[in-house]
Amino acid sequence: MAQSVYMAGTLVGGIVLGDLSDRFGRKPILSCSYLLLAASGSGAAFSPTLSTYMVLRFLCGASISGVTLSTVILNVEWMSIQMRAIMATAIGYFYSFGQFILPGLAYIIPQWRWLQLTVSAPFFAFFLLSWWVPESIRWMVLSGKTPKALKILQWVAALNGKKKEGEKIRPEELIHNLQKEISLANVKYSIVDLFRIPILCRVTFCLMLAWFSTGFAYYSLALSVGEFGFNLYLLQLVFGGVDIPAKFVSILSMTYLGRHITLATTLVLAGGSILALIFVPSDFLTLRTVLAVFGKGCLSSSFTCLFLYTSELYPTVLRQTGMGIGNVFSRIGSMTAPLVKITEELHPFAPNIIFGTATFLGGSAAFFLPETLNQPLPETIEDMKNWSRQKKEPRQEPEEEKTSQRIPLQTCRGDLGPS
Numbered sequence: 001m002a003q004s005v006y007m008a009g010t011l012v013g014g015i016v017l018g019d020l021s022d023r024f025g026r027k028p029i030l031s032c033s034y035l036l037l038a039a040s041g042s043g044a045a046f047s048p049t050l051s052t053y054m055v056l057r058f059l060c061g062a063s064i065s066g067v068t069l070s071t072v073i074l075n076v077e078w079m080s081i082q083m084r085a086i087m088a089t090a091i092g093y094f095y096s097f098g099q100f101i102l103p104g105l106a107y108i109i110p111q112w113r114w115l116q117l118t119v120s121a122p123f124f125a126f127f128l129l130s131w132w133v134p135e136s137i138r139w140m141v142l143s144g145k146t147p148k149a150l151k152i153l154q155w156v157a158a159l160n161g162k163k164k165e166g167e168k169i170r171p172e173e174l175i176h177n178l179q180k181e182i183s184l185a186n187v188k189y190s191i192v193d194l195f196r197i198p199i200l201c202r203v204t205f206c207l208m209l210a211w212f213s214t215g216f217a218y219y220s221l222a223l224s225v226g227e228f229g230f231n232l233y234l235l236q237l238v239f240g241g242v243d244i245p246a247k248f249v250s251i252l253s254m255t256y257l258g259r260h261i262t263l264a265t266t267l268v269l270a271g272g273s274i275l276a277l278i279f280v281p282s283d284f285l286t287l288r289t290v291l292a293v294f295g296k297g298c299l300s301s302s303f304t305c306l307f308l309y310t311s312e313l314y315p316t317v318l319r320q321t322g323m324g325i326g327n328v329f330s331r332i333g334s335m336t337a338p339l340v341k342i343t344e345e346l347h348p349f350a351p352n353i354i355f356g357t358a359t360f361l362g363g364s365a366a367f368f369l370p371e372t373l374n375q376p377l378p379e380t381i382e383d384m385k386n387w388s389r390q391k392k393e394p395r396q397e398p399e400e401e402k403t404s405q406r407i408p409l410q411t412c413r414g415d416l417g418p419s
Contacts, residue, residue, distance in 0.1 A: 003223070005054045007335040009061025014327035017066035022320045025143070026070045026077075027135040033066030034127040041120025045113045060120075065331075068307075069323060076311040076319075077136040081376060088308040089251040096247065096300070099240030103233040138316070146171050189317050194325065199384050203313055204325060206365040210263060211306060211326040213362025216333030216340075217270055218299040220355045221292055223338060235289070239296055246297035250304050258373040259309040260366055263302060267363030270298035275356035278349045299359075306330075312372040316379045333358075 013033075021029045040059035047053035071091060079087050102119070109115045134156055140149035150171055157166025194204045222239070253262040273295035280288050306326065314322035343350040370384070378384050 002050070002054050002057055004335050004338055006057045006061040007219075007331055009058035010065045011061075011328055011331035011335065012058075013062030013065030014069060014324055014331060017062065018069050018320050018324035018327070021066075021070055021073065022139075025135050025139055026074050027130070027133055029066050030070035030074070030133065031127060031130040033063045033070065034123050034130050037063035037067065038120060038123035038127060041123065042117055045117035045120065065327060069320075069327065072307050072311055072323065073320065074133065074136055076308070076377070077138050078134075081374065084312070085251055085254045085308055089247050089254075089304055092247050092300075092304040092307075093244070096240060096243030099243065100237065102240065103236040106236075107233045141175065146175055189321070191321055191325070193318065193381075194322065197381055200314075200318070200381065203369060203384075204322065206369050207306075207310055207313070207322070207326050208329045209365040210267065210302070210362045211310075212329040212333040213267060213271075213359045214299055214302045214306060214333070215330035216337055217274060217355050217359040218296070218303065219334040219337040220274075220340065220351065221296045221299070223341065224292065238289075238293055242293050242297040243300045246301045247304055250301035253301075254305055254308070254373075258371045259305060259312070260369045260371055263305045263309060263369070264363045264366035266298040266302040266305065267359055267366060270295045270302065271356045271359030271363060273298065274352050274359060277352050278356075309369075309372065312375070312377065313369065313384075314378070315381055315383060316377065317381075319377075 017029055017033065037060060040056045040063065044053055044056040044060065047056060072088070075087050075091065076084060105118060106115055109118055134152045135149075137149050137153055140146070140152070150169060153169065154163075154166035157163055193200060195201050250262060250266070253265070273291045276291050277288060280291065282288070310323055310326045311319060337355075340351050340354050343354065
């Protein structure tokens with residue numbers, strides 16, 4: 001029950017904090033989410049009752065969504081086209097590193113209250129460090145804060161050793177550079193547009209299936225870690241360690257093969273490994289563990305791809321809304337996973353059939369998504385429609401590259417954006 005309440009928190013946090021991020025900026029929501037996570041996580045360690053513990057865990061889940069969404073959007077809006085996939089995977093590696101060291105901490109600190117406090121207290125330090133994270137230049141210009149945006153951009157340029165290039169930029173050039181997005185800011189879009197416009201409806205429906213099936217199957221394996229008959233701490237270590245090669249393969253695949261091929265393949269392979277568990281006898285513990293670890297690695301790659309792919313698919317005017325919808329369906333899947341495990345009482349194969357089939361459907365839906373490899377971020381819905389036309393025409397120079405030739409914004413950001 002506490003696990004499902006935590007997942008409900010991530011669901012609500014994705015909706016509420018995603019909207020607040022568009023209103024008040026990415027950086028304030030990121031900092032507040034760190035503080036909320038530190039306070040609620042540390043408070044959970046001193047919970048006198050189960051109900052208090054679940055309320056605080058709900059807040060932990062909400063703050064995790066705020067951290068995740070703000071981080072993904074800042075990465076996409078700061079990084080160059082070539083570096084988005086690499087940086088998205090690099091961020092995912094730190095998530096895997098956390099999973100990797102958690103079993104060691106749990107082994108050293110067997111008391112759950114002290115363990116809870118140990119993993120939550122460092123977020124107070126992260127809250128302080130987050131104030132050094134620069135706000136999104138795109139968001140600041142669209143919000144009418146051009147002078148402050150210019151100062152941040154010049155600070156980043158100096159940080160990257162390109163101070164002279166940064167000093168050449170003028171407010172008029174910065175506004176001209178983002179003139180198209182500024183004009184779009186006056187046009188109001190809502191969640192209804194995701195289902196009203198045909199190409200957005202197709203993208204949204206396919207992404208909803210992919211997000212749901214990934215969260216659904218990922219947490220089904222994560223919650224089953226104690227069912228394979230091996231040492232719990234060692235198996236958790238293996239489950240975390242498999243993310244390292246999985247994310248490396250994912251970045252190679254996304255960079256050279258494309259996003260939608262990577263997403264579809266990882267989901268289909270994950271569904272196949274889960275369904276294969278049906279045919280492996282329960283006393284073949286090693287083989288069952290290998291299949292589960294392989295499936296978990298594929299789903300980890302799917303998550304890495306989805307965060308980047310979703311932010312690249314939606315236009316600027318609906319990007320945060322689209323990310324929020326994806327997050328919602330992922331959390332619905334993760335909330336449903338513990339409940340589906342109950343069907344094991346009806347038939348021992350029932351959960352794996354449901355998990356595997358759902359993952360196959362998500363992978364099949366991914367094949368119908370447009371490719372975003374080496375494409376600039378779409379700013380309008382018309383940009384999305386042009387993708388299908390570009391497949392039949394010679395590739396044109398991306399708008400962001402043209403922009404970087406007019407003024408040295410890309411030069412100021414450097415290859416990796418703000419250090």
